[in-house]
Amino acid sequence: MRILVIEDDALVADAMVRGLTQSGFAVDRVSSAEMAEAAMQRETFDLLLVDLGLPGMDGFEFVRRVRRAGSGLPVLIVTARDGLADRVNALDIGGDDYLVKPFAVPELAARCRALIRRSKAAGNPQVVVGHLHLDLPRREARVGGEPLELTPREWAVLECLALHAGQVVHKERLQQAVSSWTDDITANAVEVYVSRLRGKLGEAVSIRTVRGLGYRLDES
């Protein structure tokens, strides 16, 4: 999986390149948006890591141009600015996620992985989280190659969690995902399905409870 890092600060860029390389990504780095556009014409990337405060064309303008060109490439925006305006702008112009400096390298890698997984899932109906493998059109789940026996409602909960692996999925959302199968499902029922899933998944992945909020599927 190939990432293009667009960052003008050498110290930060170097750390990004090293950290992401260690996490198993192929990484190219450029120091300006103009150079990034040239690189994107020559090569194909799976993710753009864009700093907002670039010299010349800034990150906002760059992402806007990428989107205007019709590219659905996942974009992770990294910035030293805070404040709502920048955050809203970053997501409005077509950024998929947003990370404020300073950041921890493992978090950067995790966000990149999540974004790439999501974009792959859009085109490819296979979702992989650690040892868990989901075939979306066939509604089949496998753990380490072994098929899992799931009821339609358990599948709906697992599919929803796996598509947002690493993110907290609200109870209400799971309720909706399950309710489309039958009439009305209570939050308590969702809890029951999650606990059954935990039993069936074993150690392959973990479903963590965020008390009062929902659940999060993580690689073990």
Added chain:
Amino acid sequence: MASPARGFSIRRRLLLLLSAPLALLLTAGVLIDYFSTVSPLSAAYDQVVASSIVAVAAHLDIGADGRVKSELSDQAIAVLRADNHDEIYYLVLDADDRFVAGDAGLPVAPEGRDNPSFVDAEYRDAPVRVATYRMKTASGVVLISVGETTNKRRESARNMLSYIVASDVAQLLGTLLLVWVGVRVGLRPLLALRDQIARRSARDLAALDESPVPSEVRPLTEALNRLFATVAEAANAQHRFLANAAHQLRTPLAGLQAQLELLSSDLQQHGAADPALRERVARLHTGMQRLGHTANQLLALARAEPSANPAGDFRELDLADLAKDGVAAHFDRALAAHIDLGIEAESARVSASDWLLRELLANLIDNALAYTPAGGNVTARCGIVAGGSTSRSAFLEVEDDGPGIPEEERVRVFERFYRIAGGEHEGNGLGLAIVEEIARAHGATIELTTGSGGRGTRVRVVFAARGS
């Protein structure tokens, strides 16, 4: 709308200053009208009485010996006395004051400048007005008096008075109404300006609309607008400065922090010979994290100050959404610290700055996670508290079941850089100061209490109640 009842009101002052003298003037008017109507009236009635004297005098026969004889017939007397309202009396005395004819004992008006002269007197237990004519004859002065009870006079004076009072009071009321309407209409531009200012948010730095402002107060609005412009410019400058400072501080910090992180994992992976070197790099990394954290906190504190926060940042939002995001964002830290982080959120809408409240909540959760031992619980809550019968206040709180904050420290923990003595935590003492600054920027109050189980700490931010 702001209450105009405080201080003095120009409208009330004008109304008072105009109506009090007007009322006095009109009262004086009533008195003048009364007296100027009653005295001609009285003269007219006197004239009628005087003309009766002529009738009596015409029927007097004065003999050559000076004896006076009345030749009034009974019919003439009946005509003389004919009156629907009053009793008419007459009396004729000869030159020696002897009774000649009429009603004996009728008082006689003393001699005056005019002839006939008049007097108000009492006769047969009723007030009478008596006219006495002094007729000079050869034998001396004959007195002819005609008296009349005063029923007619009193009646018409009363009628006159009520008419005058009624018309003057109507006039007074009409005038007061005109004054009231005039003052109201006259002050309308001023009241419009007052409302324009009262409606504004405290953070609104836009210029006041000067078009409806009267020239008397225009210097005031011009001065205000100049002030607004200066403050807005200062806020923008501070905003820009903070954005630049944030960028210039965070970028190298991010680089250093990430490099140290990688260095420490490299050392671990390649099994660096010297464990002391790994230890030193790990310390550097921790120190760099603290530096980064403090830089972030200082920037947050500076941006929470009202001067850096124009009204544009404020909008309607639901605390529940905010709390959910905040809890989700801290879930990894809670997981690493083996703390059960949860939420109990009910929808609560407030007008607020989204990112400032996120910062506030992040600091509350950060603190709770830092001071709660492994195995503990941290819960974020939001909802509505009833603050009286009509007002409902939104609240946002974080509660932990850690060691809690001693009573005597509770005020001081909101001071910048204050840290509870004896703690081994690496906090910079800015967290609660940021919370307080942000709460203040939102007109919210902070309650720091013991947790619900009698343990731990609960910090609750209560937003100003909204109208029912």
